[in-house]
Amino acid sequence: MKFGVIVFPGSNCDHDAYHVISKHVGQPVDFIWHRDTNLNGYDAVIIPGGFSYGDYLRAGALARFSPVMNSVKAFAASGRFVLGICNGFQILCEAGLLPGALIRNRDLHFICEHIFVRTETSDTPFTNELKKGSVLQLPIAHAEGNYVCDDETLAELRVEDRIVFRYCDEQGKVTDAANPNGSRDNIAGICSRGRNVLGLMPHPERACEDLLGSSDGRDLFRSLAATLAAAA
Amino acid sequence: MKAKVYVKLKPGVLDPQGKAIQHSVELLGFNGIADVRQGKYFEIALDNSVDEQAARDSVARMAREVLSNPIIEDYRVEIEV
Numbered sequence: 001m002k003f004g005v006i007v008f009p010g011s012n013c014d015h016d017a018y019h020v021i022s023k024h025v026g027q028p029v030d031f032i033w034h035r036d037t038n039l040n041g042y043d044a045v046i047i048p049g050g051f052s053y054g055d056y057l058r059a060g061a062l063a064r065f066s067p068v069m070n071s072v073k074a075f076a077a078s079g080r081f082v083l084g085i086c087n088g089f090q091i092l093c094e095a096g097l098l099p100g101a102l103i104r105n106r107d108l109h110f111i112c113e114h115i116f117v118r119t120e121t122s123d124t125p126f127t128n129e130l131k132k133g134s135v136l137q138l139p140i141a142h143a144e145g146n147y148v149c150d151d152e153t154l155a156e157l158r159v160e161d162r163i164v165f166r167y168c169d170e171q172g173k174v175t176d177a178a179n180p181n182g183s184r185d186n187i188a189g190i191c192s193r194g195r196n197v198l199g200l201m202p203h204p205e206r207a208c209e210d211l212l213g214s215s216d217g218r219d220l221f222r223s224l225a226a227t228l229a230a231a232a
Numbered sequence: 233m234k235a236k237v238y239v240k241l242k243p244g245v246l247d248p249q250g251k252a253i254q255h256s257v258e259l260l261g262f263n264g265i266a267d268v269r270q271g272k273y274f275e276i277a278l279d280n281s282v283d284e285q286a287a288r289d290s291v292a293r294m295a296r297e298v299l300s301n302p303i304i305e306d307y308r309v310e311i312e313v
Contacts, residue, residue: 101301101304148246
């Protein structure tokens with residue numbers, strides 16, 4: 001199995017993602033510059049966190065027009081796996097690969113802290129090694145992480161079991177107090193209808209080593225690796 | 233020719249920046265402010281050889297596909313000849 005990490009001008013978690021794939025998943029991984037358009041041979045691509053194009057206009061808005069994004073759309077349409085983390089989630093929403101949008105945090109601050117999320121479904125290629133209801137401690141670092149969508153989209157996400165992570169407290173209770181940014185329905189991550197595209201605001205790639213405060217993020221990458229191994 | 237594009241948040245979409253601005257303006261002593269909403273404004277200079285209707289159409293497309301995110305924002309285009 002082979003992984004790609006897409007690099008935009010302004011990406012800054014690309015090396016973290018690369019490190020996790022090579023060290024913890026133990027699989028080949030390449031950086032893919034945003035002007036490249038050839039994704040042949042890759043099984044999964046990661047759109048990493050950062051500030052692509054300096055967050056000009058809207059977070060993720062300009063990255064959508066990078067040449068690689070047409071290839072990412074075709075890659076996702078073919079059923080292969082796309083993981084968008086933080087700015088990557090924002091880019092996937094702007095590109096229309098995931099519904100909804102991420103706007104300014106409720107309290108305006110850039111928030112950089114460890115939070116808890118509850119796994120709402122294990123029926124995704126990214127969470128199949130996790131139990132539904134299990135609580136992960138992951139860091140967030142964003143100013144625009146406030147997930148919004150219309151009523152119809154929210155109903156669809158619920159019915160189709162596409163809400164993958166929700167902000168919660170340490171015990172797994174989903175409360176307003178545990179919602180760091182004002183996201184609708186405490187949504188921290190959602191998947192596509194085909195379930196092969198996941199976007200989330202927390203950073204699992206920054207939580208793969210105890211030294212960094214949590215290694216809960218490894219479960220996502222273990223799940224994806226298990227999915228790919230089973231498909232091989 | 234100049235195109236002006238106004239982008240604003242749709243009604244109902246939370247605008248924490250607008251709220252913070254309202255609070256600051258009230259601290260300055262202004263009363264009777266019911267609401268402040270922050271938007272974006274773009275000026276696009278166009279070649280004068282472009283036909284006005286064609287300019288309106290292409291700027292509307294720019295506004296729809298780039299300058300605004302239709303999930304959260306509305307836009308308005310004005311053309312100044």
